[in-house]
Amino acid sequence: MVTIQKHGYSGIILPDYGIGLDIDTNAVPHVFISHAHADHMPRNRKISVYATPATAALMRVRGFTGNITELPFKESIQVGDARVTLYPAGHILGSAMTYIETSEGSVLYTGDYRNPPSPCTEGFECPENVDVFITEATFSLPIYRWKSHDELFQEIRSFAVDCRSKNEVPVFLTYNLGKAQEVMMALAQTQIPVQIHGAGFPLCEIYTKFGMDLGNYSRYNRKTVSDGILITPSSSLNTPIITDIKNHKIAYCSGWASLESRRAQINVDKLIPISDHIDFFELIDLCKRLNPEHVYITHTPNSEVVTHYLSDVGIASSSLDLEYPGTE
Ligand SMILES: [Zn+2]
Ligand SMILES: [Zn+2]
Numbered sequence: 488m489v490t491i492q493k494h495g496y497s498g499i500i501l502p503d504y505g506i507g508l509d510i511d512t513n514a515v516p517h518v519f520i521s522h523a524h525a526d527h528m529p530r531n532r533k534i535s536v537y538a539t540p541a542t543a544a545l546m547r548v549r550g551f552t553g554n555i556t557e558l559p560f561k562e563s564i565q566v567g568d569a570r571v572t573l574y575p576a577g578h579i580l581g582s583a584m585t586y587i588e589t590s591e592g593s594v595l596y597t598g599d600y601r602n603p604p605s606p607c608t609e610g611f612e613c614p615e616n617v618d619v620f621i622t623e624a625t626f627s628l629p630i631y632r633w634k635s636h637d638e639l640f641q642e643i644r645s646f647a648v649d650c651r652s653k654n655e656v657p658v659f660l661t662y663n664l665g666k667a668q669e670v671m672m673a674l675a676q677t678q679i680p681v682q683i684h685g686a687g688f689p690l691c692e693i694y695t696k697f698g699m700d701l702g703n704y705s706r707y708n709r710k711t712v713s714d715g716i717l718i719t720p721s722s723s724l725n726t727p728i729i730t731d732i733k734n735h736k737i738a739y740c741s742g743w744a745s746l747e748s749r750r751a752q753i754n755v756d757k758l759i760p761i762s763d764h765i766d767f768f769e770l771i772d773l774c775k776r777l778n779p780e781h782v783y784i785t786h787t788p789n790s791e792v793v794t795h796y797l798s799d800v801g802i803a804s805s806s807l808d809l810e811y812p813g814t815e
Contacts, residue, residue, distance in 0.1 A: 488780060489591045489619055493807050497526060497786075499596060499621060501587065504569045508585055508596045508621075517566040519558075519573075521598025522582035523549055524664060537564075539573055541581030541609075544693045545664065560609065577604025577611030578763045579665035580694050584613065592618035592780070599623050599786075601763050602773065606636055607669040607699055613773070620779040621807070624787035625764045626742055632766050633742070639761045640673035646738050646757055647674055647716055656713050656735045660721040660755065663687035665763050666740055667718050668694045668701055675702025680715035682707045684723065721753065771796050774804075783807045 494500040498510030507518040509527045513534045520538040521527050523545035535554040543555040563572040573583035578599040587594040595617040604611035650657040661667045667687045674681055681704040688706040695701055713732055723729050737755040742762030774782055774797055782797060782804035784790045790806035797804045
């Protein structure tokens with residue numbers, strides 16, 4: 488079996504093959520970046536990495552200045568003694584799972600992923616033959632079971648249309664990268680103009696460049712924001728970007744919104760539990776389907792729960808104990 492090691496805060500290396508996965512340095516020669524969220528992008532912005540073309544474009548907008556070798560989905564490259572292929576992860580635009588084939592067996596590193604995929608991504612596709620499966624498990628408790636995207640997109644549209652019919656301004660609290668664009672895609676068919684926070688706007692331009700329909704949107708403008716819908720991160724709560732809008736109603740869009748207790752912590756009018764991460768049941772099902780020799784669990788406070796369920800179905804697993812920064 489291929490040797491896997493934790494590296495730095497939240498990266499992984501395959502020391503025998505000189506391959507790094509979401510690591511911060513060029514400690515090994517071949518570094519693959521799964522997607523452009525801050526907890527996966529290198530903190531050192533000048534190293535040399537491989538990434539999908541969409542991830543490369545998003546990383547550039549987010550300030551990465553190092554060398555990026557673009558590797559499209561499903562095009563394999565040989566690096567040393569290993570063959571590497573990126574598969575679409577369904578999490579955000581460009582997000583990739585890294586598949587590594589070696590003479591000692593194969594490894595699949597998921598990064599963050601979503602199956603069924605977010606409609607605002609290139610989809611989800613997984614190789615069949617996986618010996619070592621390294622999976623994130625952000626929502627790794629059986630209390631997490633997501634509704635379908637159809638149902639959630641309908642909730643997003645209904646909230647917006649209801650608000651507008653009462654002359655209220657709907658405000659969606661989302662991450663700037665991934666969730667914001669997903670909500671915009673859901674809203675596109677309402678044809679209500681959407682304004683997005685300044686930090687999210689240039690990311691939307693990359694999405695549209697890569698073929699995603701985000702509808703009628705523009706950058707946040709204080710003077711005209713009340714004419715439509717606002718999408719902004721939760722850091723805008725209790726700041727003028729929201730409080731200056733007289734008649735506003737707030738929807739919080741996150742996997743964490745599936746917990747009623749969130750309503751007490753964050754004072755909003757509606758919780759929409761839309762997540763770009765795999766839920767607990769999807770995770771266990773995928774492990775059963777791949778039936779690897781070993782599963783390494785990352786990005787979770789609850790690895791022992793996953794380990795327990797997997798051992799029930801005869802799959803060995805352990806935690807790689809990566810830093811658990813949150814949900815991006
Ligand atoms: Zn992510
Ligand atoms: Zn992440």
